[in-house]
């Protein structure tokens with residue numbers, strides 16, 4: 001028998017392997033630069049998602065043969081491809097703007113080392129130059145002045161955040177600057193509570209924070225009592241203050257990476273109101289840049305229009321007439337002209353292109369003021385997803401040619417009112433023709449059980465993680481995670497496996513908190529006619545799965561959907577889950593006929609949950625295929641590492657059975 005390797009020997013081999021991986025990554029980067037050069041001659045776009053998809057399919061297959069799971073391989077290659085795209089874009093931009101090339105740039109930003117602007121600046125310029133001279137500033141006006149006066153080559157300015165919205169002071173300085181926007185980047189912002197001395201959260205009585213992070217964490221801060229919030233002019237000055245005080249009662253809000261530069265340690269993470277908290281930054285320079293044709297470009301305009309009815313609409317219609325997608329519209333008061341607004345508009349398009357040029361000509365004729373703030377490469381590299389079926393069946397469109405039923409007492413849900421509703425959850429579209437699988441434990445029992453299920457969900461190409469929050473039919477004394485813990489577990493699993501997640505709401509007072517964290521809400525069959533719950537869910541912006549009541553007619557289901565939609569939330573997914581009949585073989589009878597019937601009555605997506613309508617788990621796959629054949633947009637299934645011990649009251653698939661089901665769906 002060979003002697004097992006010692007820890008030192010294993011580590012030596014790991015280090016050698018990692019060095020080889022780095023060499024290969026460096027060679028891959030060189031090759032992507034060659035690809036970029038080859039694309040100049042043929043003016044081919046940098047991004048080729050068909051090629052990415054084919055590559056991912058090959059790599060996932062190869063990975064599986066080597067014992068690597070699909071999620072792991074996909075995650076790594078999303079990062080590698082993103083790097084490849086951004087590296088190619090940086091090269092093409094340099095070639096398109098040779099006069100801007102310098103080994104060292106001077107960059108102005110808010111705060112000092114460790115601020116979010118500092119982290120964004122380091123990340124953005126790492127691809128563009130060899131070194132940076134950092135010019136930390138104490139205000140946005142000072143930052144712009146640094147560039148306008150020639151003290152800095154560039155400025156990095158935060159422009160918007162997914163929790164707190166547009167950064168109005170930055171919009172205001174842009175109204176008067178002579179500089180141009182030449183770039184953008186998005187940074188994930190993970191706010192933490194950081195301290196300099198060993199302590200616990202409940203000992204903290206003072207928190208130092210910049211206004212923006214404090215606003216983005218307002219819901220967390222509102223839960224604290226007797227804690228003083230000390231405003232600072234940047235996150236880095238908050239770090240500095242806390243590092244100087246070294247007091248166990250004092251903390252700062254900021255990023256873990258930034259805090260580390262000041263010797264601070266995070267004692268709590270994930271403080272932001274939104275679970276996915278991102279900030280977008282813009283890069284400013286004295287002169288505009290050209291954007292290479294191979295790169296997706298954005299153009300930012302500011303304009304003011306006449307103070308008469310319809311002026312803004314007329315201006316916006318110009319974008320539509322020229323086929324320009326507008327990805328941002330903000331307004332700010334015009335300084336010095338009370339009640340007059342300046343509109344900031346981002347459109348997807350290159351300033352040099354004929355449609356942007358002719359749109360600008362048309363706008364010049366109908367606006368009072370119009371200025372291009374800049375045209376710059378779009379840095380959004382959305383990850384390519386490999387679809388479950390390489391050739392998806394057009395399941396969502398089975399209603400074509402069917403008579404459009406008028407549901408007169410439910411005008412919002414009626415098929416007459418519009419074409420099929422499609423609901424987007426990150427990269428998943430429900431109701432768009434693809435059959436979507438929702439899978440996960442019926443009842444969340446522990447972190448290990450949920451993580452194991454989430455791993456399977458991802459590995460087998462299901463699109464949404466499901467997990468029940470409160471099992472009302474179970475005794476809650478038995479150490480199950482409570483509502484807060486369950487949401488936290490789902491959030492962790494969703495983040496780790498990049499899966500949107502759905503969970504059930506039972507009472508109106510749960511809705512706001514669940515809607516803050518989950519991607520999708522679910523109303524159970526027994527609550528289908530709970531008016532207050534329907535109305536509360538209708539007031540949120542989260543899509544909702546509405547299950548048909550055990551004894552509800554299709555009209556009653558549609559009335560319930562109408563109640564939700566009447567409150568403003570138009571993102572309703574209907575779910576057939578079996579109804580009570582005289583047949584006692586299973587708890588309920590799946591009404592397959594409801595699928596095409598609903599499809600002819602409403603434009604809303606329809607999914608199926610067969611969990612309670614089978615007497616044996618082997619009946620689940622045939623009903624799933626039948627649901628797809630009948631035109632359903634998706635299926636909900638329960639999975640569990642040990643189905644025999646599952647606390648869920650429905651029939652549950654083992655991982656192996658789930659794997660077989662997913663293979664059947666992709667065949």
Ligand SMILES: O=C(O)C(=O)C[C@]1(C(=O)O)C=C[C@@H](O)C=C1
Pocket residue numbers: 032035036046047048049051052055080081084085
């Ligand atoms: O093959 C290409 O065309 C590339 O640009 C390379 C690459 C990659 O890194 O694999 C990068 C971007 C494209 O979207 C597709 C693939």
